[in-house]
Amino acid sequence: MRILALIALIAALASPALPARAQEAAPASPDPRIKFKDGERYLRDLAESLEIPREEICLELSRYDCADKAFRIVLGGVDPYDIRIMQPLDQASLASPIAFDRVALQVCSGRVARDRADPAASILFKRAAGRPDAAWRDALADRLYDRILRRSPDAGERQRMAGFLEGLEARSDRSAKAQADQTILACFALASSAEAAFY
Amino acid sequence: MTTGRARGVSGLRAWAAVIAAAGLSVVAAGLAGPGGEAVAKPPASMEFCKIYPTAHVCAASPVVNCTTCHTVPPARNLYGEQVSANLAPGAARPLSDADYIAALPAALRAVEALDADGDGVSNLAELVAGSQPELASSRPTSARCTPGQARNAAGGRWNTCGYDPAHAYRKVTLDVCGRSPTRAETEAFRRLLPSESAWRGALADRLDQCLRTPYWLGVNGVLWNLANAKINPVDSIKAGPRAGSIPLADYEWDYNLFAWLNTGDRDVRGLLTGQDFVKRVSDSPPAFEPVPEDGMRALRQAGQTVPRDKRAGMITTRWFTTVNTMFTPIPRTTAAAAYRQYLGLDLARMQGLHPAVSEPADYDSKGVAAPACAVCHSTLDPLTYPFTRYDGIIRNNYNPNRLKNFVRTDGARVVEAPEAGEIFGQKVANLMEWSQVAANSDAFAQKVVWDYWKLMVGREPGPADQTEFTLMWKGLKAQDKFNYRTERMLHALVLTEAYGRP
Incomplete structure (x- = not known):
């Protein structure tokens, strides 16, 4: 239920232009060749960036690795031995974006849970001393871009992220849990962006 | 390509049944279409690229798909109808293969300036550019940026124009x-x-x-x-570590050999001509080494029992002959698999047809000499004969007298099947010669590069990729370029615009 509530909240608040839109965008490629990162590469990247062991970063039912077991085929993997899928699917399946979002949300939730459990070693979530202010929001945006997209946000991206966080804050209280939820959703917004999923 | 009309539907259905029994169901589906007789002309798929070597469809393979001229063979598409109308007009149908091939160049030239789909682009321009001359929604596209776009792109986060x-x-x-x-x-x-x-x-x-x-x-x-699609692993018959319920052979050795030949300063033609058997010494870091010949016996089901001088890389391993040859005297599936997996030519799609004279002889009495079957079997059967001396399940060995074991089940003539065969119209004495011809062919180099291209670029070579793709496979063959070393080719591939342009 908590996950559903989080998804409903982000759907209500997310601006269409929120994630990773460059301020000085290059012209659209006339012949784009981007590739899906696939589940394994995606989780390896996040495991490294968010400092979570690869084998712990995403487990469905606390048992089945998201990329290797639970969503192996829909996230671009193969299984030549049992189900005879020799190469990644040429077209993403209908379930692929659902699985991808689910993985992104689980990873972000897991990182923030670790941060709350051990604030001294936190990576993403750092509780504001008082009411979250612009500095807190900018610092969070910087951390998220640095960890997830491995770069700094430009001014426009930072501004949109701040607006997103302010929108979330207006609909929640000032508790640590509310701040953590904001962090999860902001993390999810970037971790499920095209820039994080494709290359 | 097709000519003529009017053979009974019931006759076509009977042919289709025979073809399907021979494992060529795709061809059968094409021939058994509605509307009476149609005689497929598979040589057209090869002739086309001889006439238009620079056409986009010929860049990645020396054969074109039937859909260049057909919707579902024998039904023609708009372009095929134009070609057909100009093919030896007035001559009696059906045309013989020789007459057909002789008339084809003139027919193709006659329709070059026409515009079959009415999209404003001539047939020839579409063929060269890689769009479809029979489909109005398919037109040549330009991947070039305007000068203004190029300036903006150069200053952006990604240079989408170069x-x-x-x-x-x-x-x-x-x-x-x-x-x-x-x-x-x-x-x-x-x-x-x-x-x-x-x-x-x-x-x-x-x-x-x-x-x-x-x-x-x-x-x-x-x-x-x-290598998955080439090795076709099946866990239920796997031998060695993590053996299946019926352990017959171990595919891990095939994967090892594939990886070994695709790394370092090794000649990738070894996939078809190599004689080594390679062990994975370590997985982290990955390390391989050839198994000494005197160590083979200890490997039992996992080992390579074919004598060294009779080995042909990946296509004589225990796994390959087990899953493809099994118990068949004339293992057409084995030859077709090798042709498809290592040369990129799928006979079920009528690719790579080079009919041999007086073939198919049908030594095993499978009915493949029937006209509809002979279309493909005149290529497939002589392609297969060099594999007939290699046992499949259980023995996995080279045996010059192997066919004697099949007289009871496949008839007395089966022993007459020769070891000599043909590939690409070239006569070969045995599988050693077969594999040399195959490994040195353009088709092999194109298939090697095609696999890596799809992997690295993320899609098949498209119209805009023709020049770079051709440079890659020709470079793979050139001694002064990549000399069949795939890692050298990869170093060049990552410098192509196809790879490095966002």
Whole structure:
């Protein structure tokens, strides 16, 4: 239920232009060749960036690795031995974006849970001393871009992220849990962006 | 291509049944279409590229698909109808293959300036560019930017109008190492961009590092998975570690051989001509070494029992003959698999047809000499004879007298099947010669590069890729370029615009 509530909240608040839109965008490629990162590469990247062991970063039912077991085929993997899928699917399946979002949300939730459990070693979530202010929001945006997209946000991206966080804050209280939820959703917004999923 | 009309539907259905029984159901589906007689002309798929070697459809393979002229053979598409109308007009139908081939160039030339689909682009321009002359919605596209776009792109985060070294660096790290570059690595690379030699060196170094990682070379790594469709693993009959319920052979050795031949300073033609049997000594870091001949016996079901001088790389391993030849005297499936997996020619799609004179002889009495079957079997059967001396399940050995074992089940004539055969219209005495011809063919080089292209670029070579793709496969063959070393080819591939342009 908590996950559903989080998804409903982000759907209500997310601006269409929120994630990773460059301020000085290059012209659209006339012949784009981007590739899906696939589940394994995606989780390896996040495991490294968010400092979570690869084998712990995403487990469905606390048992089945998201990329290797639970969503192996829909996230671009193969299984030549049992189900005879020799190469990644040429077209993403209908379930692929659902699985991808689910993985992104689980990873972000897991990182923030670790941060709350051990604030001294936190990576993403750092509780504001008082009411979250612009500095807190900018610092969070910087951390998220640095960890997830491995770069700094430009001014426009930072501004949109701040607006997103302010929108979330207006609909929640000032508790640590509310701040953590904001962090999860902001993390999810970037971790499920095209820039994080494709290359 | 088809000519003529009017053979009974019931006769076609009977042919279709025979073809389907021979495992060529796709061809059968095409021939048994409605509307009476149609005689397929598979030689057209090869002749077309002889006439139009620069056509886009001929860049990746020396044969074109039937759909160049047909919807579902024998029904023609708009372009095929135009060609047909200009093919030896007035001559009696059906045309013989020889008459057909003689008339085809003039028919194709006659329709070059026409516009079958009415999209404003001539048939010839569409064929060269890679769009479909029979489909109005398919027109040549330009991937070029305007000068203004190019200026903006050069100053953007990604250069979408040209080769972007930073984009290529990220792609190489993800494709081959399995991870994104760290922020520090990216920033360090970007600092090299003012010096082309510096960034080229850094890109090459990154590729070399990644080519030795378990992600690329390891069990279930990228190279391993590149071989899946060639090796066709089945766990239920796997022998060796993690054996299945009916252990017959171990595919892991095939994966090892594939990875070994695709790394380092090794000739990738060994996939068809190699005689080594390779052991994975370690998976992290990945390391391989050939198994000494005197160590083979200890490997039992996993080992290679074919004598060294009778081995032909991946196509005589215990696994390959077990899953393809099984118990068949004339193992057409084996030859067709080798043709498809290593030369990119799928006989079920009527690709790579080179009919041999007086074939198929039908030594095993399977009815393949029936006209509809002979269309493909006149190529497939002589392609198969060199495989007839290699046992499949259980024995997995070379046996010059092997066919004597099949007289009771396949008739007395089966022993007359020769070991000599034909590939690409060239006569060969045995599988050793077969594999040499295959390994030195354009089709082999194209297939090797095609596999890597699809893997690295992320899609099949398209119209805009024709020049670079051709450079890659011709370079693979050239002694002074890549000389059949796939890692050298990869170093060039990551410098193509197809790879490095976002």
